Amino acid sequence: MNFKEELKKYIDIVNNELQKYVKIKECPEQVLNESMGYSLMAGGKRLRPILIISTYKLFKNDIEKAFKFAVAMEMVHTFSLIHDDLPAIDNDDYRRGKLTNHKKFNEATAILAGDSLLNNAYNIVIEDIARSKDEQEKAKKTQALYELSYGIDRMIAGEYVDTEYEGKKISSQYLEYMHENKTGALIKASIKIGAILAGANEDDIEKLSKYAEKIGLAFQIKDDILSEIGNQEELGKPVGNDRERGKCTYVTKYGLEASQKMLDDIIDESIKIIKNYDKNSEFLIELALYIKNRNK
Amino acid sequence: MNFKEELKKYIDIVNNELQKYVKIKECPEQVLNESMGYSLMAGGKRLRPILIISTYKLFKNDIEKAFKFAVAMEMVHTFSLIHDDLPAIDNDDYRRGKLTNHKKFNEATAILAGDSLLNNAYNIVIEDIARSKDEQEKAKKTQALYELSYGIDRMIAGEYVDTEYEGKKISSQYLEYMHENKTGALIKASIKIGAILAGANEDDIEKLSKYAEKIGLAFQIKDDILSEIGNQEELGKPVGNDRERGKCTYVTKYGLEASQKMLDDIIDESIKIIKNYDKNSEFLIELALYIKNRNK
Numbered sequence: 001m002n003f004k005e006e007l008k009k010y011i012d013i014v015n016n017e018l019q020k021y022v023k024i025k026e027c028p029e030q031v032l033n034e035s036m037g038y039s040l041m042a043g044g045k046r047l048r049p050i051l052i053i054s055t056y057k058l059f060k061n062d063i064e065k066a067f068k069f070a071v072a073m074e075m076v077h078t079f080s081l082i083h084d085d086l087p088a089i090d091n092d093d094y095r096r097g098k099l100t101n102h103k104k105f106n107e108a109t110a111i112l113a114g115d116s117l118l119n120n121a122y123n124i125v126i127e128d129i130a131r132s133k134d135e136q137e138k139a140k141k142t143q144a145l146y147e148l149s150y151g152i153d154r155m156i157a158g159e160y161v162d163t164e165y166e167g168k169k170i171s172s173q174y175l176e177y178m179h180e181n182k183t184g185a186l187i188k189a190s191i192k193i194g195a196i197l198a199g200a201n202e203d204d205i206e207k208l209s210k211y212a213e214k215i216g217l218a219f220q221i222k223d224d225i226l227s228e229i230g231n232q233e234e235l236g237k238p239v240g241n242d243r244e245r246g247k248c249t250y251v252t253k254y255g256l257e258a259s260q261k262m263l264d265d266i267i268d269e270s271i272k273i274i275k276n277y278d279k280n281s282e283f284l285i286e287l288a289l290y291i292k293n294r295n296k
Numbered sequence: 297m298n299f300k301e302e303l304k305k306y307i308d309i310v311n312n313e314l315q316k317y318v319k320i321k322e323c324p325e326q327v328l329n330e331s332m333g334y335s336l337m338a339g340g341k342r343l344r345p346i347l348i349i350s351t352y353k354l355f356k357n358d359i360e361k362a363f364k365f366a367v368a369m370e371m372v373h374t375f376s377l378i379h380d381d382l383p384a385i386d387n388d389d390y391r392r393g394k395l396t397n398h399k400k401f402n403e404a405t406a407i408l409a410g411d412s413l414l415n416n417a418y419n420i421v422i423e424d425i426a427r428s429k430d431e432q433e434k435a436k437k438t439q440a441l442y443e444l445s446y447g448i449d450r451m452i453a454g455e456y457v458d459t460e461y462e463g464k465k466i467s468s469q470y471l472e473y474m475h476e477n478k479t480g481a482l483i484k485a486s487i488k489i490g491a492i493l494a495g496a497n498e499d500d501i502e503k504l505s506k507y508a509e510k511i512g513l514a515f516q517i518k519d520d521i522l523s524e525i526g527n528q529e530e531l532g533k534p535v536g537n538d539r540e541r542g543k544c545t546y547v548t549k550y551g552l553e554a555s556q557k558m559l560d561d562i563i564d565e566s567i568k569i570i571k572n573y574d575k576n577s578e579f580l581i582e583l584a585l586y587i588k589n590r591n592k
Contacts, residue, residue: 029453088403107384108459116452123445130442149419156412157325163404
């Protein structure tokens with residue numbers, strides 16, 4: 001397997017699906033729709049939808065059955081970015097090398113665009129469930145929807161803790177709690193959703209959840225490292241902001257070297273979990289390494 | 297039927313149910329939960345949940361089966377108020393005689409509390425559907441959930457149009473579109489949800505939807521009138537704000553007298569629709585009159 005090619009294929013699938021939901025019809029709220037489309041199509045790694053689809057693919061090949069959840073998940077992620085970037089929260093002007101939503105449009109639009117993306121995510125999946133005729137399919141999708149909803153709840157809680165503790169000392173317990181929720185919850189939800197939709201059994205879901213927890217934490221530690229020493233151009237946003245703002249990150253708490261060591265260890269652990277797995281998990285192994293080695 | 301007593305009974309039911317969802321457990325995001333509870337329990341007419349329950353009661357007596365949707369609907373309404381009050385949107389300091397969420401807490405908290413209330417609304421209903429064993433119940437609830445989701449979509453669109461046209465001239469067509477969506481959508485959704493959950497047939501839902509459209513529009517016209525000439529103390533928020541801000545309202549567009557006439561006519565029409573209805577619709581008739589005559 002050529003990982004980069006495979007990854008590119010997945011990104012193309014996700015972008016193609018997302019594009020279908022960008023509303024261009026003329027209507028009184030047209031600018032709101034434009035702002036939602038602007039942030040939704042502003043690039044990004046598409047990690048969460050790819051996790052849904054690639055986990056689904058561990059079990060079944062008809063991956064198009066996971067597309068609606070993949071789209072919904074990326075909408076949720078985009079909603080969270082738009083609101084996090086707002087002046088009252090992180091006050092960021094750039095994201096992925098482009099102006100943030102409230103800078104490109106305005107604050108009122110950004111607040112409502114975030115709200116609407118969150119709601120659209122639900123709307124897409126609920127419509128699909130309501131139309132579905134097969135009772136078993138319906139049950140799996142409802143279960144997956146519950147995981148999505150729970151993940152969002154945890155993500156918002158984590159974001160709140162991040163905001164509340166800006167500029168304050170934070171215990172390592174709280175730092176882990178924050179990360180587990182802020183970034184980890186939706187990554188874990190993505191993997192569980194892929195598995196549930198594909199009809200995986202409890203054992204499989206349990207194993208995959210553990211892998212998910214590891215890469216979720218690793219993803220955030222890597223984010224913290226990049227925020228400190230990343231390349232501004234590649235990253236598409238300013239470097240060093242976290243420290244200036246007194247944000248609690250792994251790097252500001254434990255230092256760069258210890259954070260790098262933690263990252264390496266956690267990725268090793270995640271690979272160990274998934275390696276001995278009886279499914280074809282090559283892509284998920286490579287994805288763990290990609291999370292560790294990425295520059296943006 | 298003593299309408300005031302009946303109304304009070306419904307309000308007590310709703311407040312009692314809402315209270316069950318106010319989280320008081322100690323946790324890192326405790327203040328976020330407090331702020332959600334603060335706005336959720338800040339009083340209010342509880343019109344939308346009451347519409348769900350009283351419409352359900354037209355068909356069936358086991359109203360507790362509609363409680364989860366009633367709670368979810370009020371959470372959605374509260375989310376929309378918190379975000380509307382934000383400095384970037386309406387910039388209101390008072391709501392129902394109490395400080396608005398961002399004034400009591402802060403802007404970041406208010407944004408995330410709104411997000412979390414919207415998500416909680418979904419979470420409560422989805423968990424209920426996922427746990428439900430009866431396929432028919434599941435199907436009704438999923439259909440009702442779709443109506444909720446669609447209503448929220450329209451509500452956000454209406455709020456956006458309201459924001460976009462502040463201080464600008466607006467056609468009567470756009471003014472109606474704005475109101476139909478901003479206030480009307482969730483009122484209509486509430487009535488449809490009550491009917492769907494109770495197993496009403498298409499004809500019933502159609503008739504009730506028409507009634508809902510009328511009282512939704514009437515509710516907003518009355519809001520516009522109260523915003524201009526209401527009693528600040530009873531209203532719990534400043535009077536005359538809409539005009540100062542150049543907001544498009546029925547009063548600023550058509551004047552007070554014409555708006556009052558429209559309100560009277562629309563309420564008459566709504567009563568005509570529901571009066572010839574074969575169900576016991578006394579409460580809904582009185583509710584229409586209450587919407588017209590309320591002082592807050």
